[in-house]
Amino acid sequence: MSARSHAANEPDPAQQQAHFRYVLRLGDTSLVLGQRLGEWVGHAPALEEDLGLANLALDLIGQARLLLTYAGELEGRGRDEDALAFLRDAPEFANLTLAEQPNGDFGQTIVRQWLLDAWQLEIYEGLLGSADTRLGAIAAKAVKETRYHHRFSSGWLMRLGDGTQESHDRVQGALDSLWRFSAELFAADDVDERMQAAAIAPAPMELAARWSARIDEDLRAATLKRPAAQPYPWHGRRGVHTEHLGHMLTEMQHLQRTYPGVRW
Amino acid sequence: MSEDWPLYEVFIRSRSGLEHKHVGSLHAADARMAIEHARDVYTRRQEGVSIWVVRSADIIASDPEEADSLFEPARDKVYRHPTFYAIPEEVKNL
Numbered sequence: 001m002s003a004r005s006h007a008a009n010e011p012d013p014a015q016q017q018a019h020f021r022y023v024l025r026l027g028d029t030s031l032v033l034g035q036r037l038g039e040w041v042g043h044a045p046a047l048e049e050d051l052g053l054a055n056l057a058l059d060l061i062g063q064a065r066l067l068l069t070y071a072g073e074l075e076g077r078g079r080d081e082d083a084l085a086f087l088r089d090a091p092e093f094a095n096l097t098l099a100e101q102p103n104g105d106f107g108q109t110i111v112r113q114w115l116l117d118a119w120q121l122e123i124y125e126g127l128l129g130s131a132d133t134r135l136g137a138i139a140a141k142a143v144k145e146t147r148y149h150h151r152f153s154s155g156w157l158m159r160l161g162d163g164t165q166e167s168h169d170r171v172q173g174a175l176d177s178l179w180r181f182s183a184e185l186f187a188a189d190d191v192d193e194r195m196q197a198a199a200i201a202p203a204p205m206e207l208a209a210r211w212s213a214r215i216d217e218d219l220r221a222a223t224l225k226r227p228a229a230q231p232y233p234w235h236g237r238r239g240v241h242t243e244h245l246g247h248m249l250t251e252m253q254h255l256q257r258t259y260p261g262v263r264w
Numbered sequence: 265m266s267e268d269w270p271l272y273e274v275f276i277r278s279r280s281g282l283e284h285k286h287v288g289s290l291h292a293a294d295a296r297m298a299i300e301h302a303r304d305v306y307t308r309r310q311e312g313v314s315i316w317v318v319r320s321a322d323i324i325a326s327d328p329e330e331a332d333s334l335f336e337p338a339r340d341k342v343y344r345h346p347t348f349y350a351i352p353e354e355v356k357n358l
Contacts, residue, residue, distance in 0.1 A: 046269070046291065048290050048301040051301075051308070055304050148303075155297070
């Protein structure tokens with residue numbers, strides 16, 4: 001990159017890069033969470049739940065397609081949704097670390113889903129008034145899906161939390177072990193700050209407060225205890241992942257890696 | 265798990281102005297879950313704009329043994345059928 005400064009009407013490469021990263025993070029989180037839910041197909045505790053989880057997965061993959069297509073255009077290197085989804089390795093993925101955590105038992109899947117549903121709900125509602133109208137349009141579609149996802153996951157959280165002693169203990173255990181990943185949800189870095197300054201993204205602090213209130217309300221209804229805040233060494237959004245993502249991608253990308261360019 | 269859940273019958277209204285039609289049944293722990301399951305199982309392909317669910321145990325059904333006495337007498341009374349009227353093409357869903 002030359003040292004020459006850019007004129008006001010020229011796109012600022014650092015801003016373009018931040019815009020790309022912001023959309024990529026959203027897209028990757030939807031993609032990875034959708035893939036995880038897809039792993040339940042054929043294994044859910046009841047036929048009806050099997051279809052329910054698959055519906056959530058398909059909604060999330062649909063969001064990922066719109067977001068990754070857009071991210072590819074912002075990047076301007078000719079990568080489409082498929083190139084981004086299937087031809088990147090784990091360190092290039094920018095999803096939230098929470099999204100890649102394994103399914104565990106049904107309670108663990110529900111806790112992961114519920115934490116991220118509440119997060120997406122704030123993000124998408126905040127993006128409805130974005131200066132980036134394309135991102136706003138994607139959010140307008142996604143927010144309707146996400147309201148249902150939250151209804152689904154918070155409903156199960158309540159059933160399991162306020163269910164039997166066994167279900168209560170298991171879901172509280174899942175919450176205790178996944179809570180450490182929640183600090184990353186609203187931790188702002190330079191990408192968020194640039195997007196907020198350009199009125200493209202909402203302010204993470206405000207979202208965090210609303211998310212926290214919703215989480216407390218749902219936990220009360222589910223008779224569960226909110227764990228104490230913990231420091232977090234995970235930075236999935238910056239490509240620093242837990243070991244689980246690599247294993248998941250091996251399965252997700254197998255076909256494209258083995259038969260490059262193959263089509264159904 | 266689903267064997268422990270009661271059975272619900274599901275009715276879907278495909279468009280505003282039409283009646284709800286029975287589409288099938290499913291298991292759910294309670295009414296809220298029954299609506300969510302019905303949404304996930306029976307409206308995946310835009311089949312509906314409204315859902316009714318009712319516990320199968322709450323449906324009172326006619327006795328198949330009595331079918332002859334209930335339905336046979338209607339069979340030979342064709343004058344009860346409005347088949348002699350021409351229906352205007354504009355009338356849909358009659």
